[in-house]
Amino acid sequence: MMSQAFEAGAAQTFTPSPLRVTERAVAKIRELIEDEDNPALKLRVYVTGGGCSGFQYGFAFEEALADDDTVIEKGGIGVVVDALSYPYLVGSEVDYSEGLEGSRFVVRNPNATATCGCGSSFSM
Numbered sequence: 664m665m666s667q668a669f670e671a672g673a674a675q676t677f678t679p680s681p682l683r684v685t686e687r688a689v690a691k692i693r694e695l696i697e698d699e700d701n702p703a704l705k706l707r708v709y710v711t712g713g714g715c716s717g718f719q720y721g722f723a724f725e726e727a728l729a730d731d732d733t734v735i736e737k738g739g740i741g742v743v744v745d746a747l748s749y750p751y752l753v754g755s756e757v758d759y760s761e762g763l764e765g766s767r768f769v770v771r772n773p774n775a776t777a778t779c780g781c782g783s784s785f786s787m
Contacts, residue, residue, distance in 0.1 A: 680735050682752050682755055682757060684757045685759070686738070688757050688768060690738075690759075691759040692759075693738065696724070696740065705724070705725060706741070706743065707721075707723045710751040725743065729746075732745055733749055751774065753774070754773050755771060755773065758771065
């Protein structure tokens with residue numbers, strides 16, 4: 664039987680990221696930022712009303728941040744989520760996909776109850 668020793672005060676705090684960003688997405692974001700020659704750019708991921716299912720995802724490169732933005736940093740890049748979109752995106756994953764439908768950033772959202780065929784629209 665193995666025993667484990669734990670030191671008092673050795674507990675670590677883990678704060679989960681509200682949004683996971685895949686390595687493939689990080690690489691593409693980095694590539695696009697380098698193409699623009701502007702290291703201050705960050706990828707903004709947001710949710711707006713509309714689309715086939717009620718809400719849709721949007722992506723934009725921006726320099727400016729609002730006071731209530733959340734910035735997720737990974738691999739030297741930043742992904743920004745505004746306060747209104749934040750609750751809809753918590754627990755989601757941003758990936759970059761290349762396929763028959765073209766190349767694009769995609770969101771895999773476990774909170775969505777339905778999505779449309781194109782994958783850019785969802786409902787909760």
